[in-house]
Amino acid sequence: MTAARGRLSRRVSGIGAMELAGLMRLAHDVGAIDIALGIPPGDPPAAAIEAATAALTSAQNQYAPPEGLLSLRQLIAAELLRTRGVAVDPVDEITVTCGATEGVLAAVLAVTDPGDEVILPEPFYENYPGVIGLTGAVHRPVPLAGRDWRLDLDAVRAAITGRTRAVLLNTPHNPTGRAFDQAEVSGLLELCVEHDLVLITDEVYERYVYDGRTHVSPLGMPGTADHVIAVGSLSKSLHMSGWRVGYCVASPELTAGIRRVHERTTVGAARPLQQGVSAVGAADFIDDRALFQERRDHLVAYLETLGFDVRMPEGGWFVLAGSSGLAARSDKLVAELVETAGVLLAPGTSFFADRADGLNWVRTTFVRDRERTVEALERMRRFLTVTEQSN
Missing domain, CATH: 3.90.1150.10 (Aspartate Aminotransferase, domain 1)
Incomplete structure (x- = not known):
């Protein structure tokens, strides 16, 4: 046998x-x-729990639109504008996912074919090699440099081959705690534009930077929209890691691809939980x-x-x-x-x-x-x- x-x-x-x-x-x-x-x-905030409970008991238990409730996408867009000053179209540029992990998977599937390479700064979040492997792509680790774990742009450039299609960056970084700075993020994005790659950023800890620092994201950097997929989550700042509500933000073209993947993996995130998150206000973000x-x-x-x-x-x-x-x-x-x-x-x-x-x-x-x-x-x-x- x-x-x-x-x-x-x-x-x-x-x-x-x-x-x-x-x-x-x-x-x-x-x-x-x-x-x-x-x-x-x-x-989680009381408003989220109350709204999710109300949805469960008021016949709102069937499918939500695969891309996510518009009310939730509008909330995400409003928060991106409020916290980062980045204007995003909630209709065509945001997709609600089942947590950030599905968001990363959908992003990698949307931009790679089997055998393509994804550059991955190392050390890396433990899930990433498996996520990349499930897509049929290959992760290509590039070590962060020195005791300060800096992003080595020369090493990234040297790692780019004819099969490279994307770079996956986690910032703020799990496990090292780096919050990559403007020079590092913008320099990496310039490399991606130069070589026609997509920079996928997992930014689930965006609200958790310390000592007066500011989170730096490639999202909204001028002239680069077709090279960026930002993955986020509401799990951390709303204390709801078990709700599994994440999102991808990208240009309309990239978003269309992400949604095709998303529709064929999870179809959509749980509607009652989306209803719950949609009810929070700016003051509820902890x-x-x-x-x-x-x-x-x-x-x-x-x-x-x-x-x-x-x-x-x-x-x-x-x-x-x-x-x-x-x-x-x-x-x-x-x-x-x-x-x-x-x-x-x-x-x-x-x-x-x-x-x-x-x-x-x-x-x-x-x-x-x-x-x-x-x-x-x-x-x-x-x-x-x-x-x-x-x-």
Whole structure:
């Protein structure tokens, strides 16, 4: 009898299981404190919950238009204008997706053919290689440069081949915490225009930049509309990560392609949840920056006392901490922390094409409950102290 895996497509067989998923199951079994996943504190705005509940109980449970409710697209357009000063047509330039992950998948499918290449700055969000692989395209990692994790435009240029069709950039960046600056983003976009590529930006943490910085997006940069697909999410700033409401913003031509993909994958996002989000106002978008900046500072300082090498994140929700000064490789360290100390971190191996490049890194988040985070860090201290004494 043919082995079951022989029935799988090559593109699926080539995608490994997410490392963090397995650790999460183990963490659940042992009751570990999770400081790996970025889950926002609190609940969605009351207006969103009330409107979604009303939709569920008033016969609004059938399909919404595949591109998303116009009221929601108008809300997204209004927020882009209010927060960035970018004018977007909600009718022809916005598509509501089932979270930002589907948005990235739809964007890559819309602009690549099997065998095409997508340049991916490394380290990268763990989902990206699998998303690109599912499309039949190939990810081409380009390392960020130096301890400051800067975007190396010369390295990007050198990585462009005749098969390159897109660049996928996450900013603010998961896992490093970089908020790429004007020179980096505009320089990357210039390369894309020069080589007729599409710059796909995942901007789910756009509202989370710290120390007075401003989020920089290629969206709205003059003369480049046909080279940009911006992917966003309402999960973070509205504390509704489980609602899975994201969106893509692009020129009408690119949007038409994205919608054709979207219609043949999920058809559309859940109507009652779209109704809920449509009910929020500008004041309902939760500004957690001051709170998260304070938690970031505390986490970074504490990790440094434990022997981790940490660069202060400029944005996002995560810290990528160097663990080379500790005794164990990060994959072993993370497993032992779950099993022995009851603390869940993300292994750095998840964020690099070559796992070996991630063996000296771990990722943790600073947006979880403060008291539980402190308890997790204390558990880590006790574990590392015992480990050091036994070596």
